[in-house]
Amino acid sequence: MQTNFSAELLKDPAMQASEEILRTCVHCGFCTATCPTYVLLGDELDSPRGRIYQIKDMFENEKPASADVVKHVDRCLSCLSCMTTCPSGVHYMHLVDHARAYIEETHDRGVLDKMMRSVLAFVLPYPSRFRWSLYGAMIGKPFAPLLRLIPGIGPRLAAMLALAPSTVAPRSALEGPRTIAAKGERTARVAILSGCAQRVLQPGTNDATIELLTRMGVEIVLPEGEGCCGALVHHMGNETASHAQAAQNVDAWTREIEGEGLDAIIITASGCGTTVKDYGFMFRDDPAYAEKAAKVSDLTKDITEFLEGMDLPEAVVETDAVLAYHSACSMQHGQQIKTAPQKLLKRSGFKVKDVPEGHLCCGSAGVYNIMQPEIASELKVRKVKNIESVEPDVIATGNIGCITQIGSGTDTPILHTVELINWVTGGVRPGALEDVILPGERKAGENPFLAAAE
Amino acid sequence: MTLIAMPEADPTVLARRADIVKELKRFLPETSIIVSEDERRAYDTDALTAYRQLPMVVVLPETTEQVSEILGFCNAEGIKVVARGAGTSLAGGALPAEDAIVIGVSKMNQVLDVDFDNRTARVQAGITNIGISNAVAHAGFFYAPDPSSQLACTIAGNVAMNSGGAHCLKYGVTTNNVLGVKAVLIDGTVVEVGGDWLDAAGYDWLGLLIGSEGQLAIVTEVTVRLLRTAEGARPILLGFDRVETAGACVSDIIASGIIPVAIEYMDKPAIKVCESFAHAGYPLDVEALLIVEVEGSDDEIEFYLDKITAIAEKHAPQSLKVSQSEAESAAIWKGRKAAFGAIGRVSDYMCMDGTIPTGQLPHVLKRISEICESYDLGVANIFHAGDGNLHPLVLYNMNDPAEMVKVEECGAEILKLCVEVGGCLTGEHGVGIEKRELMTHQFDQVDLDQQMALKGVFDPQWLLNPAKVFPLANRPKPAQTGQRVAA
Ligand code: SF4
Numbered sequence: 018m019q020t021n022f023s024a025e026l027l028k029d030p031a032m033q034a035s036e037e038i039l040r041t042c043v044h045c046g047f048c049t050a051t052c053p054t055y056v057l058l059g060d061e062l063d064s065p066r067g068r069i070y071q072i073k074d075m076f077e078n079e080k081p082a083s084a085d086v087v088k089h090v091d092r093c094l095s096c097l098s099c100m101t102t103c104p105s106g107v108h109y110m111h112l113v114d115h116a117r118a119y120i121e122e123t124h125d126r127g128v129l130d131k132m133m134r135s136v137l138a139f140v141l142p143y144p145s146r147f148r149w150s151l152y153g154a155m156i157g158k159p160f161a162p163l164l165r166l167i168p169g170i171g172p173r174l175a176a177m178l179a180l181a182p183s184t185v186a187p188r189s190a191l192e193g194p195r196t197i198a199a200k201g202e203r204t205a206r207v208a209i210l211s212g213c214a215q216r217v218l219q220p221g222t223n224d225a226t227i228e229l230l231t232r233m234g235v236e237i238v239l240p241e242g243e244g245c246c247g248a249l250v251h252h253m254g255n256e257t258a259s260h261a262q263a264a265q266n267v268d269a270w271t272r273e274i275e276g277e278g279l280d281a282i283i284i285t286a287s288g289c290g291t292t293v294k295d296y297g298f299m300f301r302d303d304p305a306y307a308e309k310a311a312k313v314s315d316l317t318k319d320i321t322e323f324l325e326g327m328d329l330p331e332a333v334v335e336t337d338a339v340l341a342y343h344s345a346c347s348m349q350h351g352q353q354i355k356t357a358p359q360k361l362l363k364r365s366g367f368k369v370k371d372v373p374e375g376h377l378c379c380g381s382a383g384v385y386n387i388m389q390p391e392i393a394s395e396l397k398v399r400k401v402k403n404i405e406s407v408e409p410d411v412i413a414t415g416n417i418g419c420i421t422q423i424g425s426g427t428d429t430p431i432l433h434t435v436e437l438i439n440w441v442t443g444g445v446r447p448g449a450l451e452d453v454i455l456p457g458e459r460k461a462g463e464n465p466f467l468a469a470a471e
Numbered sequence: 472m473t474l475i476a477m478p479e480a481d482p483t484v485l486a487r488r489a490d491i492v493k494e495l496k497r498f499l500p501e502t503s504i505i506v507s508e509d510e511r512r513a514y515d516t517d518a519l520t521a522y523r524q525l526p527m528v529v530v531l532p533e534t535t536e537q538v539s540e541i542l543g544f545c546n547a548e549g550i551k552v553v554a555r556g557a558g559t560s561l562a563g564g565a566l567p568a569e570d571a572i573v574i575g576v577s578k579m580n581q582v583l584d585v586d587f588d589n590r591t592a593r594v595q596a597g598i599t600n601i602g603i604s605n606a607v608a609h610a611g612f613f614y615a616p617d618p619s620s621q622l623a624c625t626i627a628g629n630v631a632m633n634s635g636g637a638h639c640l641k642y643g644v645t646t647n648n649v650l651g652v653k654a655v656l657i658d659g660t661v662v663e664v665g666g667d668w669l670d671a672a673g674y675d676w677l678g679l680l681i682g683s684e685g686q687l688a689i690v691t692e693v694t695v696r697l698l699r700t701a702e703g704a705r706p707i708l709l710g711f712d713r714v715e716t717a718g719a720c721v722s723d724i725i726a727s728g729i730i731p732v733a734i735e736y737m738d739k740p741a742i743k744v745c746e747s748f749a750h751a752g753y754p755l756d757v758e759a760l761l762i763v764e765v766e767g768s769d770d771e772i773e774f775y776l777d778k779i780t781a782i783a784e785k786h787a788p789q790s791l792k793v794s795q796s797e798a799e800s801a802a803i804w805k806g807r808k809a810a811f812g813a814i815g816r817v818s819d820y821m822c823m824d825g826t827i828p829t830g831q832l833p834h835v836l837k838r839i840s841e842i843c844e845s846y847d848l849g850v851a852n853i854f855h856a857g858d859g860n861l862h863p864l865v866l867y868n869m870n871d872p873a874e875m876v877k878v879e880e881c882g883a884e885i886l887k888l889c890v891e892v893g894g895c896l897t898g899e900h901g902v903g904i905e906k907r908e909l910m911t912h913q914f915d916q917v918d919l920d921q922q923m924a925l926k927g928v929f930d931p932q933w934l935l936n937p938a939k940v941f942p943l944a945n946r947p948k949p950a951q952t953g954q955r956v957a958a
């Protein structure tokens with residue numbers, strides 16, 4: 018596309034990067050078709066091409082972000098479906114990230130919106146604050162219908178409460194910082210990102226990862242000083258906060274890399290994986306961090322990517338369960354991991370089914386389901402309907418946001434891929450399956466007919 | 472750009488803008504009217520971004536009734552209208568006018584009715600082309616015309632441009648696959664044209680509406696013919712060291728009486744870029760690549776592939792490879808269908824669209840490279856060789872005003888060449904704004920006058936997409952507001 022940036026403007030490296038992205042867009046419109054908000058709303062302004070165009074207009078004319086543009090950029094889920102579709106390789110993620118930061122600088126959101134954002138940014142990235150707020154939410158849940166009536170932010174508060182679980186999971190016994198030795202001969206040493214929200218909502222995911230990997234001879238380190246990957250505030254356009262959180266992680270992992278060494282940095286929430294893999298870009302112009310951050314991004318792997326090339330321990334549990342695999346946007350679009358989880362689940366004995374309209378977001382998208390409750394809930398309903406159309410006994414996915422979002426709309430158990438793999442290969446039974454027996458569940462090698470007769 | 476002028480905007484209409492918006496709000500919901508400049512900006516162009524024009528207002532109606540109200544209002548007030556599907560036109564068919572209301576049909580995107588027994592589907596006009604096939608795929612059916620933009624383009628736009636696609640060699644273009652439409656005339660009258668049958672009684676009105684580039688009516692519903700998906704399909708890749716040899720091979724395949732589902736052509740620059748996007752296993756060392764696809768039962772596929780291989784071997788292909796799996800076939804088509812966008816990775820381009828008799832391929836390809844060379848511009852060729860529909864992509868730098876002028880002149884010369892060798896200006900993208908002034912090379916004034924007289928019957932005031940298709944000179948004087956629509 019033609020662009021019209023002044024030479025002065027292009028001196029800003031961020032503008033220069035965005036201009037390069039805009040130049041590669043040929044305005045073909047392919048991306049509109051796979052964008053969840055365009056599919057729902059049918060307005061080009063809520064499509065990738067339309068957003069790209071609005072961002073271009075705002076940047077090159079040095080306009081402060083108008084309320085209209087903010088509305089359409091805010092509605093973007095950052096699901097990155099558009100990037101998978103785009104034949105021209107337009108890096109929409111970097112463009113919209115830049116636009117979000119620009120919006121925070123040039124647009125006044127008003128008191129209520131700002132407050133809502135600050136609260137989320139204050140609470141979510143910090144596990145203990147988040148845990149306490151969940152206790153609060155449990156008490157608040159019955160008041161959700163009343164809260165919804167508050168003008169402005171009512172629907173958002175109500176959405177937040179609706180998402181909160183009705184019980185708060187106990188803390189993991191394996192919380193860091195610590196090192197957990199491999200069982201048997203050590204074959205690799207990895208760090209696992211403990212993260213923030215997942216650690217509070219589903220501590221079982223990382224516990225299962227640790228259990229599985231140590232059995233496979235991997236030593237685990239949960240390093241001192243790491244925390245939220247920064248994605249939550251990053252998607253709200255708060256660059257200062259996101260860079261600070263990212264820098265802290267880069268430091269924590271670099272100490273390990275330079276110390277005993279790391280073979281990989283394992284992420285068990287694909288949303289975080291997308292962000293950590295982008296640290297290299299985030300710090301590209303920062304001489305103190307560029308190299309370290311690039312190294313970190315290089316080493317980062319989703320747990321399924323790490324497991325893909327390895328021999329799994331032998332299965333001790335078999336089932337005839339039909340499993341719907343929900344590929345999180347951050348998995349399939351953000352990290353372009355399209356087959357590894359499904360293959361691992363098949364190797365673990367599940368009948369894996371892909372979900373129709375699998376490219377469309379479930380509406381979770383970080384804090385999107387709180388900030389844009391209407392669109393998020395429409396997407397949730399659509400996603401659950403598509404998942405249920407394959408009549409699954411269990412749903413697996415790789416991202417905590419999707420687990421919370423989809424889980425709030427279906428009775429079918431939904432859990433992280435690694436919890437299932439760990440379980441069938443001899444690990445602990447996943448919490449989500451505590452009260453559920455999957456069809457044909459039996460000890461490996463047992464005759465399924467006899468098992469069913471028992 | 473320079474060569475193509477837009478008609479003067481009507482200042483009296485522009486002056487009434489605020490009132491017009493107010494009126495539109497009477498019959499449209501808030502979410503269907505786009506007023507602010509920031510928001511209208513995103514509608515100022517389609518996939519031919521060299522031309523841009525901010526429209527006066529954009530409306531996104533949700534029903535035929537709303538379209539009817541809007542058109543009735545525009546007709547009474549003398550306001551111009553530009554219809555828009557998904558805005559994927561490469562000819563500027565959806566380019567707005569300053570004093571026009573853009574009517575986008577993108578909110579009307581539902582399947583209304585599928586009749587598998589009679590193999591038809593009735594859909595709203597804003598559904599994507601592939602959306603139709605997706606909705607019937609589970610039962611083993613599909614909608615045949617497949618423009619490269621089928622993922623995004625709407626059936627409304629396909630009807631307006633009589634779009635084709637790679638597989639049209641066997642199945643025909645839009646007009647051969649649409650059975651009926653519901654359309655709104657400029658005075659708001661809703662008409663049904665055609666029906667559930669292959670040929671309707673009376674005049675072929677449907678044939679008239681299909682390909683009329685949004686100048687006769689606005690289509691809101693379409694009944695399409697569904698076809699059974701073939702048992703199987705397999706492409707073969709034929710690489711040649713000379714462009715002319717590939718062209719000769721195409722001519723021979725067609726001349727032999729075989730009708731493959733598609734014969735697609737890519738030259739070296741295109742192959743390289745598409746391969747890097749789709750990882751389809753295209754040969755990178757050849758000058759020209761043909762993708763020939765045949766379909767049917769396994770035996771049929773074998774039979775035709777053998778015949779095609781025999782013909783190809785006479786031309787000593789540099790490489791010859793049959794797709795071995797569904798995944799490989801999918802990648803081969805993914806690369807081809809994304810070709811235009813993928814070229815965007817390396818350069819801006821102007822996508823031409825002309826048709827020539829297939830026997831002229833070798834000559835025309837040679838001339839195209841000479842023409843581009845004379846303008847010092849690069850070219851990548853990607854096109855439907857089977858039916859002689861060329862898409863040379865002339866490469867240039869859009870941020871350089873001098874190159875903008877050059878590319879326009881170069882493109883015009885290529886299209887004139889198509890007409891000279893007995894072909895035509897448009898293949899499947901339509902005339903739009905891009906080829907408007909070239910129409911005099913295809914038609915003489917007598918022909919054009921007759922065509923314009925017909926437009927005048929449907930749209931006496933020339934309100935429907937008026938800046939397109941017909942050269943600005945020698946147009947009839949439009950009727951004044953208030954005169955009856957004769958259609
Ligand atoms: S698909 Fe890519 S090139 Fe086409 S409009 Fe979207 S972002 Fe631009």
Ligand code: SF4
Binds near residue numbers: 097109
């Ligand atoms: S990231 Fe998702 S929601 Fe945002 S523009 Fe791209 S496809 Fe649409």
